[in-house]
Amino acid sequence: MGHQAVEGTAVYIHVPFCSIRCDYCAFATWTDRDSLMGAYVAALREEIATAVDSAMEPASSVFFGGGTPSRLAPEAIQSVLGSLGLREGAEVTMEANPEDVNQASLARWREAGVTRLSIGVQSLDPTVLASLGRHQDAAQSLEAAWAVAGAGFDTWSADLVFGARAETMQSWETTLGTILELDPPHLSCYSLMVEPGTPLQADLARHPDNDLQAELYEATEEILAGSGLSWYEVSNWAIPDAHCRHNLSFWKGGDYRGFGCAAHSRAGERRWWNLRTPERYIEAVSQGRDPMAAEEFLDPTQRCLEALMGAIRTREGIPWDPGRPVPARLSELVVQEAGRLHLNLGGRLLANEVTEELSGALCG
């Protein structure tokens, strides 16, 4: 599996600030360090400027992720984007929490250059939200989503999480149905995962039921397909041409460049990542040091596995010689067509199994 060349740089910018930490979240984010925001944005600009000076290609896509990027002032977003060179028609995605969304903030984000807003709705069922440890108001979330839908971005998306312990088929269908009333061009629907080191992991009683999650996923596919949203990645559905170009480039094996604390980058066989905490990141950058924490170089087998685990998740799948038999264990999980192999619905639920089996055949 080789990676595909993508024109321009795919840029990820990490924003490690949240108002409240969700207890299933394992990302690098903090709730008590808002005072660092100014210095952090300055450091981001500095790190980006250094990369631009070293002839980084202008960005074809930018993704502000977190944490909660919407906690930064729109001017900060704008100044960070200003330090980057953007290609014509670049996709600029920003994740936003419902509590930060209002008519004014939406307008200022658009002015700052955000073209695609992704709103973290998660669920519209109060019981499910509570069992997720999300302290947000379902009505407020829905109102914010309506505002996003009408704010005039090129496109937008909502993030949903299904399968918390309190979730039922009915609660999930209600959440999905309510969101679909907004005609979203794009939805990300994630099954709740138990990540190591999170409060959720320690609370066995709230661990999700894997079988129910499988049923919810199948229902999701049926409902979304019926509403004109097609899956293009295991957890992502979109109307035609509304997929996230930034993420799709990643799944297809493209290089990317991450800025900010804990941000990861990849270039060919090289992977590297920045210092994890915002303090150490700011300190390093302000002292003119490289904020890189560590790097690794993947051998061909590792690169092949990494490329496979990304590409197999997409609707396009992986190239497959039509003459080559599909491994018997996978015969009911994949579809072979037009020189490619992709997952069917059952296969999408068992993507890890498929990846393992195919890596044995393809990656040695």
Next chain:
Amino acid sequence: MPVTQRMRNFSIIAHIDHGKSTLSDRILELTGAVAQREMREQYLDSMDIERERGITIKAQNVRVTWKGHILHLIDTPGHVDFGYEVSRSLAACEGVVLLVDASQGIEAQTLANCYLALENDLEIVAVMNKVDLPAADPQRVATEIEKVLGIDASSILSISAKTGQGVAELLDAIVERIPPPKGDASAPLRALIFDSYYDQYRGVISSLRVMDGELSSGSRVRFMQAGVSHDVEEIGVRTPVPTAVAKLGPGEVGYLIAGIKNVGEARSGETVTGSDRPATTPLSGYRDPKPMVFCGLYPIDGDEYSDLRESLEKLRLNDASFTYEPETSGALGFGFRCGFLGLLHMEIVRERLEREFGLSLIATAPSVCYLAHVGDGEVISVDNPSVFPTGRLEQVEEPYLSVSVLTPSEYTGAVMDLCQSRRGEMTKMEYLSPERLELAYRIPLAEVVIDFFDQLKSRTKGYASLDYEPAGYEVSDLVKVDILLNNVAVDAFSMIVHRSKSYEYGRRMTERLRELIPRQLFDVPIQAAIGGRVVARETVKAKRKDVLAKCYGGDVSRKRKLLERQKEGKKRMKAIGRVEVPQEAFISALRLES
């Protein structure tokens, strides 16, 4: 006066924790054999396992002097599995010291060994130990000893091995009451070996007692049962420091080194005679060791197979009573089918393999040796369920034990429940005192090898004691239960059980495996079957979901490593048909079973 008149040969019979090692230590001190400053606890127990468990596995012997007399203390193995070895040690004695804890009373195994001593006409010197403890009840215990063994209560000594109180009087009593050995110094040599162990520098070192004639250093001797001859390299006595001597005469106890490489050629019960003037008949009572309990031993790490084979070879140099032969299991890989004298023996061998040879092992459930009658008078020994005949089968016999349990009377019901649940048949119930009684049962050996002792201990809060001896074979309604995974039999879980328990075994194993076997891409039926008939069934439902919800640039490295680990794990799985099972699942199931 012939020198034998000043000799006394004796063993100490005692239950675990009743103070045998402590008394031995005191005797060594009091007779000046070991200076107090050189004393360490349990002086005669040399193996780590012996000290830790407070049991004696290898018989030791020591020669001390007391008021002009030579005393040979012959230590006996302290467990029921070594009943034959105990009988050979007793055959080297004229008397025994019966040591009973004054707060506990006599225990089953002690009683059995006393009966053995009485059968051999040995003089019994009864002693109550720990009389200085507040819980001691010498009156009751003395009455009990009088009742069950017919020993006059007034002749029973009271001591405290810990403080040394009464030990000198005990030594006097040994001299007074135990008769001196008899034996004809001019007769052809006959010496009884009662223990042998392997020393990596000197070869086999045997403990023996000269019955008739004289054993001289440098002479050529013949081992009558093994049918081999050797030159005597060294003979000596343990004081307890090994001290070489020129000759050992009648009644004397000592050691023999004769360049022997394998303890199997110098077994307990062997008769040593002179090559130039051999005795016509060996001493009576010799028996070949016969394994009673069998199990498969497998290295947890398959790469350790050859280490296991080497270790078994080495261990067998030192312990000729266990057997092993190669065996292959679909579930566990390459290993060995091993035979043992009993359960403790099995545990000891396994523990020594792990401890002294650094191996990690998994044992299959213990099995016994069945006799399958397949017609035309042909009988097959079945010590492994995998060779249980499937075709014509007229009848199957299984080995039985005579089991004796001594228990405080309040636990009578608990003991009876246990024995009945193990298909036991009561043969005797006798009160030793109002508070304690003996229960005797005939129980199939197979019912005792799994968990019986632990159950007995837990149901009687540790107060009951157990003794048993083989009691022949009986026809039984036995069946082989196979456990099938996706219709393929898993050999490690096949078991021969009584029909009345086959359903229970099948249900237990299928339930357990359902919990241990990871979900596959398809439904996996787990069945217990007798012949072709399924008696229990569980299903491991197909795995529905195994996918990362999120796979983005930020943690792709971590998730790749997760997949790499998962892939590595798969490589270590055993394939049973199409089903992939981590070996740990089999190991957990077997651990729970035994």
